[in-house]
Amino acid sequence: MTELLSIFQYFGSISWQMVVMWIIGGVLIYLAIAKQMEPTLLLPMGFGTILVNLPLDGAASEEGPITILFNAGIANELFPLLLFIGIGAMIDFEPLLTNPKLLLFGAAAQFGIFITLVLASVCGFDIRDAASISIIGAADGPTSIFVANELGSQYVGAITVAAYSYMALVPVIQPPVIKLVTTRKERLIRMEYTGKPVKKLTKILFPIVVTVVAGLFAPQSVALVGFLMFGNLIRACGVLDSLSETAQKVLANLITILLGISVAFQMKAEYFINVNTIIIIGLGLFAFIFDTVGGVMFAKLINLFSKKKINPMIGAAGISAFPMSSRVVHKLGLEEDPSNFLLMHTVGANVSGQIASVIAGGLILSFFA
Amino acid sequence: MKRIKRFSALLSLVLVLTVTLLPVFSVAAAAAPAHDEHYDVNGDGYCDIEGCTAFECPEHKDVDGDGLCDVTNCNACTAHKDEDGNGVCDVDSCKTCTSHKDADADGVCDSDGCTEEVILTNTIGTPKWTANIIEALKMMGLGLLGIFIVTGIIILVIYALNRVTNTERKNNNN
Numbered sequence: 001m002t003e004l005l006s007i008f009q010y011f012g013s014i015s016w017q018m019v020v021m022w023i024i025g026g027v028l029i030y031l032a033i034a035k036q037m038e039p040t041l042l043l044p045m046g047f048g049t050i051l052v053n054l055p056l057d058g059a060a061s062e063e064g065p066i067t068i069l070f071n072a073g074i075a076n077e078l079f080p081l082l083l084f085i086g087i088g089a090m091i092d093f094e095p096l097l098t099n100p101k102l103l104l105f106g107a108a109a110q111f112g113i114f115i116t117l118v119l120a121s122v123c124g125f126d127i128r129d130a131a132s133i134s135i136i137g138a139a140d141g142p143t144s145i146f147v148a149n150e151l152g153s154q155y156v157g158a159i160t161v162a163a164y165s166y167m168a169l170v171p172v173i174q175p176p177v178i179k180l181v182t183t184r185k186e187r188l189i190r191m192e193y194t195g196k197p198v199k200k201l202t203k204i205l206f207p208i209v210v211t212v213v214a215g216l217f218a219p220q221s222v223a224l225v226g227f228l229m230f231g232n233l234i235r236a237c238g239v240l241d242s243l244s245e246t247a248q249k250v251l252a253n254l255i256t257i258l259l260g261i262s263v264a265f266q267m268k269a270e271y272f273i274n275v276n277t278i279i280i281i282g283l284g285l286f287a288f289i290f291d292t293v294g295g296v297m298f299a300k301l302i303n304l305f306s307k308k309k310i311n312p313m314i315g316a317a318g319i320s321a322f323p324m325s326s327r328v329v330h331k332l333g334l335e336e337d338p339s340n341f342l343l344m345h346t347v348g349a350n351v352s353g354q355i356a357s358v359i360a361g362g363l364i365l366s367f368f369a
Numbered sequence: 370m371k372r373i374k375r376f377s378a379l380l381s382l383v384l385v386l387t388v389t390l391l392p393v394f395s396v397a398a399a400a401a402p403a404h405d406e407h408y409d410v411n412g413d414g415y416c417d418i419e420g421c422t423a424f425e426c427p428e429h430k431d432v433d434g435d436g437l438c439d440v441t442n443c444n445a446c447t448a449h450k451d452e453d454g455n456g457v458c459d460v461d462s463c464k465t466c467t468s469h470k471d472a473d474a475d476g477v478c479d480s481d482g483c484t485e486e487v488i489l490t491n492t493i494g495t496p497k498w499t500a501n502i503i504e505a506l507k508m509m510g511l512g513l514l515g516i517f518i519v520t521g522i523i524i525l526v527i528y529a530l531n532r533v534t535n536t537e538r539k540n541n542n543n
Binding site: 096097100101103104106107110111113114115117118120121122124125126127130131198199201202205206209210213214217218352355356359360363364367 | 498501506517520521522526534
């Protein structure tokens with residue numbers, strides 16, 4: 001009888017915090033499957049959350065598999081960088097190269113990062129933690145993980161969950177914010193697309209030049225920008241189709257699986273269940289909102305001095321959530337005027353946001369170098 | 370000829386911007402907190418506590434109480450330190466790992482005393498809190514300026530690239 005009862009011995013180790021984390025893990029899995037919100041990351045993270053919050057730390061003990069994966073790929077920032085190769089290979093920068101001015105909207109749409117940095121400091125976070133939290137506004141998971149780890153933040157788990165969740169919620173967050181800061185007349189502004197062809201040489205030189213420029217001005221961004229641009233170079237060169245396809249599909253998927261489950265190491269109850277997590281999630285939402293506001297306001301500022309008016313919604317597409325944000329803004333434009341096709345402009349702004357977000361991450365790191 | 374002149378003008382602009390802005394960034398970098406700006410005036414192997422600003426490297430410790438901060442702690446402290454080798458991490462280093470407690474009240478936090486409690490280190494209203502906000506505002510200003518400058522330069526470079534590649538195509542056609 002005693003031996004029979006001994007199989008229940010570990011039940012006594014279950015705490016209420018573990019149960020809460022199981023529920024959180026379950027919610028992430030539900031959002032991934034039922035609502036299809038960033039399933040590639042939220043599902044592994046959700047499952048990993050349950051895994052690391054079981055009694056006696058089986059998977060996340062000192063030599064547990066999740067700990068090994070975390071040390072192998074998250075603690076040394078390797079996984080986010082490898083994922084960036086895949087992301088770079090997926091992006092076509094041609095709309096940006098046709099109209100390089102769109103890069104300014106990408107820059108403006110990082111406003112949320114810096115204003116959140118101040119707000120997080122006001123909330124009482126240490127400056128490094130505030131900077132790690134603010135990078136949620138980059139709307140880019142690998143950048144958020146990279147910067148938060150590099151700064152030694154203890155909130156990597158909460159930051160990652162917030163970043164990926166809000167990226168998936170862009171279609172919910174952005175439209176009301178855009179409508180709040182624009183008038184109907186502004187949303188009806190038409191923009192013609194003159195698609196000038198871009199030479200292959202330009203597409204090849206672009207990633208090299210961007211890496212060099214970003215590296216000279218923000219050396220800490222070289223890893224992020226370099227890997228992103230390396231992926232893009234593989235795509236643009238035209239002689240490495242198999243590598244490009246591998247990077248876009250196999251590499252990206254493989255690293256996403258490992259990243260999702262190993263980030264869960266930071267989802268242990270003792271790190272996650274506290275008031276700070278709720279504050280971080282709130283600050284993440286603030287960052288996204290002000291990214292949108294920053295991009296739109298910048299476009300409106302340009303309109304004050306420009307004869308050829310820009311639809312200010314394009315600015316909102318400068319957020320790095322690619323390609324979701326570009327589709328959201330394009331859809332808003334069609335809702336106002338079914339014949340107003342903004343897609344190429346929004347895609348250009350959206351890819352520029354990808355570059356601007358990694359530069360912003362590098363600048364944040366350079367402040368602590 | 371006109372195109373060559375325009376391209377030269379564009380390239381000159383890029384060069385001028387680079388040369389002008391590099392000193393700006395050097396000054397900004399010099400002004401930015403650097404962890405290796407510690408001084409050892411008396412050459413005894415420990416950095417002098419006056420040279421370690423409280424803000425840039427707040428984890429300076431003076432474990433042996435000699436009035437000089439210990440040189441190994443002059444870098445950003447993200448891990449617990451045990452300067453005195455007594456098997457418990459020094460309480461000042463608990464800043465970045467705030468879940469440690471001092472259960473035996475010996476002035477150093479116990480590595481075994483980790484609880485789920487996480488304490489915000491910069492209580493609202495303290496001078497450290499104010500200093501953090503000021504630092505954050507500085508970073509905001511520099512960050513926004515920096516990102517626009519870098520993206521502006523990338524835009525100019527893209528224009529230059531487009532010019533060069535279009536000029537080459539036209540030369541080949543001719």
